[in-house]
Amino acid sequence: MQSLLDKIAAGQLWSFPGGIHPPTRKAALSKKGIDSLPLPDRLYLPLRQHIGVAGSCLVQKGDHVMKGQPLTQIDSSMSVPVHAPTSGLILAVQEHTSPHPSALPELSIVLEPDGLDEWRERSPLNPAEWTPTSLLERIQQAGIAGMGGAGFPTSLKSAVQQPVEFLIINGVECEPYISADDALMQEQAETIVQGIEILQHILAPKAVLIAIEDDKPRAIQAMQHATQGRDNWFLRAVPTKYPSGGEKQLIQLLTGQEVPNGRRPIDIGCMMFNVGTCFAIAQAVLDDIPLIARVVTCAGDTLQQPRNLWVPLGTPVSDLLHFCGFQPERKQRVIMGGPMMGFALPDLTAPVIKTSNCILAPSRSELPAAGEEMACIRCTACAEACPASLLPQQLLWFSKAKDSEKLDEYNLADCIECGACAYVCPSEIPLVQYYRVAKAEIREQQREALKAEQAKARFEARKVRLETEKLERQRRNEQLAAERAAKQSQSDDQAVTAALARAKAQQASPKLQAEPATGATPAKANQAASQDPRKAAIAAALARAKAKKQTDAAAKAVDSSDSNETAAPAEDPRKAAIAAAVARAKAKKQADTAANTAASDSNEQVETPAAVEDPRKAAIAAAVARAKAKKQAEAAADIAASDSNEQVETPAAVEDPRKAAIAAAVARAKAKKQAEAAADTAASDSNEQAETPAAAEDPRKAAIAAAVARAKAKKRKETDPQ
Amino acid sequence: MITTALLILGALALVFGAILGYAAIRFRVESDPLVEQIDDLLPQTQCGQCGYPGCRPYAEAIANGDDINKCPPGGEATVRKLADLMGVEAKPLHEEAQNAVKKVAFIREDECIGCTKCIQACPVDAIVGATRQMHTVIADECTGCDLCVEPCPVDCIDMIPLPETPERWKWDFNSIPVRMIEAD
Numbered sequence: 001m002q003s004l005l006d007k008i009a010a011g012q013l014w015s016f017p018g019g020i021h022p023p024t025r026k027a028a029l030s031k032k033g034i035d036s037l038p039l040p041d042r043l044y045l046p047l048r049q050h051i052g053v054a055g056s057c058l059v060q061k062g063d064h065v066m067k068g069q070p071l072t073q074i075d076s077s078m079s080v081p082v083h084a085p086t087s088g089l090i091l092a093v094q095e096h097t098s099p100h101p102s103a104l105p106e107l108s109i110v111l112e113p114d115g116l117d118e119w120r121e122r123s124p125l126n127p128a129e130w131t132p133t134s135l136l137e138r139i140q141q142a143g144i145a146g147m148g149g150a151g152f153p154t155s156l157k158s159a160v161q162q163p164v165e166f167l168i169i170n171g172v173e174c175e176p177y178i179s180a181d182d183a184l185m186q187e188q189a190e191t192i193v194q195g196i197e198i199l200q201h202i203l204a205p206k207a208v209l210i211a212i213e214d215d216k217p218r219a220i221q222a223m224q225h226a227t228q229g230r231d232n233w234f235l236r237a238v239p240t241k242y243p244s245g246g247e248k249q250l251i252q253l254l255t256g257q258e259v260p261n262g263r264r265p266i267d268i269g270c271m272m273f274n275v276g277t278c279f280a281i282a283q284a285v286l287d288d289i290p291l292i293a294r295v296v297t298c299a300g301d302t303l304q305q306p307r308n309l310w311v312p313l314g315t316p317v318s319d320l321l322h323f324c325g326f327q328p329e330r331k332q333r334v335i336m337g338g339p340m341m342g343f344a345l346p347d348l349t350a351p352v353i354k355t356s357n358c359i360l361a362p363s364r365s366e367l368p369a370a371g372e373e374m375a376c377i378r379c380t381a382c383a384e385a386c387p388a389s390l391l392p393q394q395l396l397w398f399s400k401a402k403d404s405e406k407l408d409e410y411n412l413a414d415c416i417e418c419g420a421c422a423y424v425c426p427s428e429i430p431l432v433q434y435y436r437v438a439k440a441e442i443r444e445q446q447r448e449a450l451k452a453e454q455a456k457a458r459f460e461a462r463k464v465r466l467e468t469e470k471l472e473r474q475r476r477n478e479q480l481a482a483e484r485a486a487k488q489s490q491s492d493d494q495a496v497t498a499a500l501a502r503a504k505a506q507q508a509s510p511k512l513q514a515e516p517a518t519g520a521t522p523a524k525a526n527q528a529a530s531q532d533p534r535k536a537a538i539a540a541a542l543a544r545a546k547a548k549k550q551t552d553a554a555a556k557a558v559d560s561s562d563s564n565e566t567a568a569p570a571e572d573p574r575k576a577a578i579a580a581a582v583a584r585a586k587a588k589k590q591a592d593t594a595a596n597t598a599a600s601d602s603n604e605q606v607e608t609p610a611a612v613e614d615p616r617k618a619a620i621a622a623a624v625a626r627a628k629a630k631k632q633a634e635a636a637a638d639i640a641a642s643d644s645n646e647q648v649e650t651p652a653a654v655e656d657p658r659k660a661a662i663a664a665a666v667a668r669a670k671a672k673k674q675a676e677a678a679a680d681t682a683a684s685d686s687n688e689q690a691e692t693p694a695a696a697e698d699p700r701k702a703a704i705a706a707a708v709a710r711a712k713a714k715k716r717k718e719t720d721p722q
Numbered sequence: 723m724i725t726t727a728l729l730i731l732g733a734l735a736l737v738f739g740a741i742l743g744y745a746a747i748r749f750r751v752e753s754d755p756l757v758e759q760i761d762d763l764l765p766q767t768q769c770g771q772c773g774y775p776g777c778r779p780y781a782e783a784i785a786n787g788d789d790i791n792k793c794p795p796g797g798e799a800t801v802r803k804l805a806d807l808m809g810v811e812a813k814p815l816h817e818e819a820q821n822a823v824k825k826v827a828f829i830r831e832d833e834c835i836g837c838t839k840c841i842q843a844c845p846v847d848a849i850v851g852a853t854r855q856m857h858t859v860i861a862d863e864c865t866g867c868d869l870c871v872e873p874c875p876v877d878c879i880d881m882i883p884l885p886e887t888p889e890r891w892k893w894d895f896n897s898i899p900v901r902m903i904e905a906d
Contacts, residue, residue: 098888100888100891101891102886102888102891104886104887104888104891106888402799437892440891440892441892444890444892445799447890448765451766451865452764452765452766452767453766454863455765455766455767455768455846455863455865456761456766456777458846458847458848458863459766459768459776459777459845459846461847462845462846462847465847
């Protein structure tokens, strides 16, 4: 069986379904050469002139640029730079009407040519350095994007990994009026062939197929001449039929293979470039001329001199029309692109860009405006004309119903928007417009869906973040609380032990006799109050209670009625406090009087317990001391009895705890003063006595208590002489 | 005779029952839960305009029988899809929600005091900034939910309509502003 290459070599051509034969109207222009447009006053260069993303702007207002200087920088493989078409001054970087059916403003560089047309330094790529990488790099830096209409970055298209069987050069140019490629092939066949050779170098295809419609004999002749004697280069004159210049249609026409739904031509080993692209590649590589100008067909009956022109990119369409002798009619339409696939320009200040191949200014008789849209009569003429074998009448229904699922089912995505269906429609339904709207709607929906997905992901991520933050905070709080609790319990322990120590010390000292207790208690109360009022109060109460017990014992001897009165309220701590205060006062008085007599006696005692080291002996000594003290107290009681009785009555009557407390405090203060007065005589006596019982219980604690007692006694001594 | 028939039928019933039971476990089809399906249809702006704190809670509410027309950002298209999914009649959105234009938040940066309140309000973390530092909205991530406008103490957040770009433009052929070119 014959291989595909053999069939092609044998000159076989295939066919694609559908297609139409509109009047071509090219004859007038195809015989003329390409003229040059004089430099316009202003050039408007949109940053993005192709499919993909715009580069970042390199120039700013006031910069002077040379011809061919890059004005934007590429940031990704999906972008190509824009170059200055001539030398001049950058007037602004601002929004300007875009050459788009919406005419929405787009960021553009405004260049005022200086008329000198000065080139930047150029460095053609040495053929010795030709590697696919360096060539692709050069093609990208030259800003080349597909010039057939779509404007896909050429370098990205060429940088494929799959093997290329057929490199197809598209010189078909099937749309009516347009003859830009035709003229270019006639004039620049040699350069185009050089461009094809460069592509061949990059892609290494098995065969090169050049397709030209058979209504362009001069172009065919020129190209035939230029490609003579090359192996596996096939020049094909294809029958004139619209839209044989479509990529998928031309592949089918030349190789008989159909590009599968949703795939690219490279998937079946084909790669297609426009002749204009080939020319631009040759210029970029061989002469280092970036893509700064292109051939534009200016046609239409309202132009007095329709022609093909070399137009610097960025030239406003109005300048172009003016140069061709534009004589607009009423309600004149100006179309960018061909009459089949182009769009009416809402604003003539829109510039020519890399993909603009034709400016059409037809008269009304030449290209009548579309009539009233009528109902679809289901004649299926559109389905017969469709080159992609779609069902346009069905797609129309679904487009109107905005049923994107059905549109997808009926392969709207495969529609090449060639306009053949609308051309044949007897009801003059602008079918392609419906499809364009539907496609835009679907694109928007896809974008929305993508955005929704992103938003959802971000929302979820935020929720997770908030949750972890919350846990973190909780953990920290717990940690802090634990630390605080630990500190608290520690201080509690300390307070408890301190209170215990105090209580013990107190227990030890007042047990001996009433005299030292009077001095020690207020001091201790003060100390305790500074630490913790409650605990201090309890401790004080305890101390007071003890003091009272002692005084009770003392009072028994003096007056039984007196002791009864004091013992009764001892149950209640507060009352006890009052009683204690009273008792202290009594004790002090007793001490005062006793001191006079006891002074010499106690002095003797001082020596005795101090020498006693053994706790037992100390206990015995203490007992002896107590007994003596009692005797002294008994002796003193006679004098003190009447005095103390009065004092007992007064505080007992006080019911209110607060008042009682005040009274107690007052009593304490009095007691203190008395104690101070008594200290003169009793000081040395009480000091030593305090030491003795302390030692009896626990040597250590006793030592501390004794030290404290000594310190107090010292202070008293210091203050008293004054 | 009858016993034999009963035995045979009983045995058959047991065998088929076992086969069916096995198949039910072995070839179990994990069906997409309804809430997930509804959530996928919602626009995920997390704006709370439906009265629920986010899209998923609303999806759960719809699954439990709430109205399907409470999502203004989703528009008619979402209501239609939800109606299809839930098998209910598509209800129109509230009047003011029908002509909703897509918007994004914009912070007038020289007026921002850096209080971070809007950052905390943003459901999709689309606002960047720090305490006493200027904040700004990442327009591409903003869902236009409006939630940051209210907390701003200096009212420096505007909701501005998304500008139309050639990429987003929708060939609305009835409204092409065809400018007539007058004869010189």
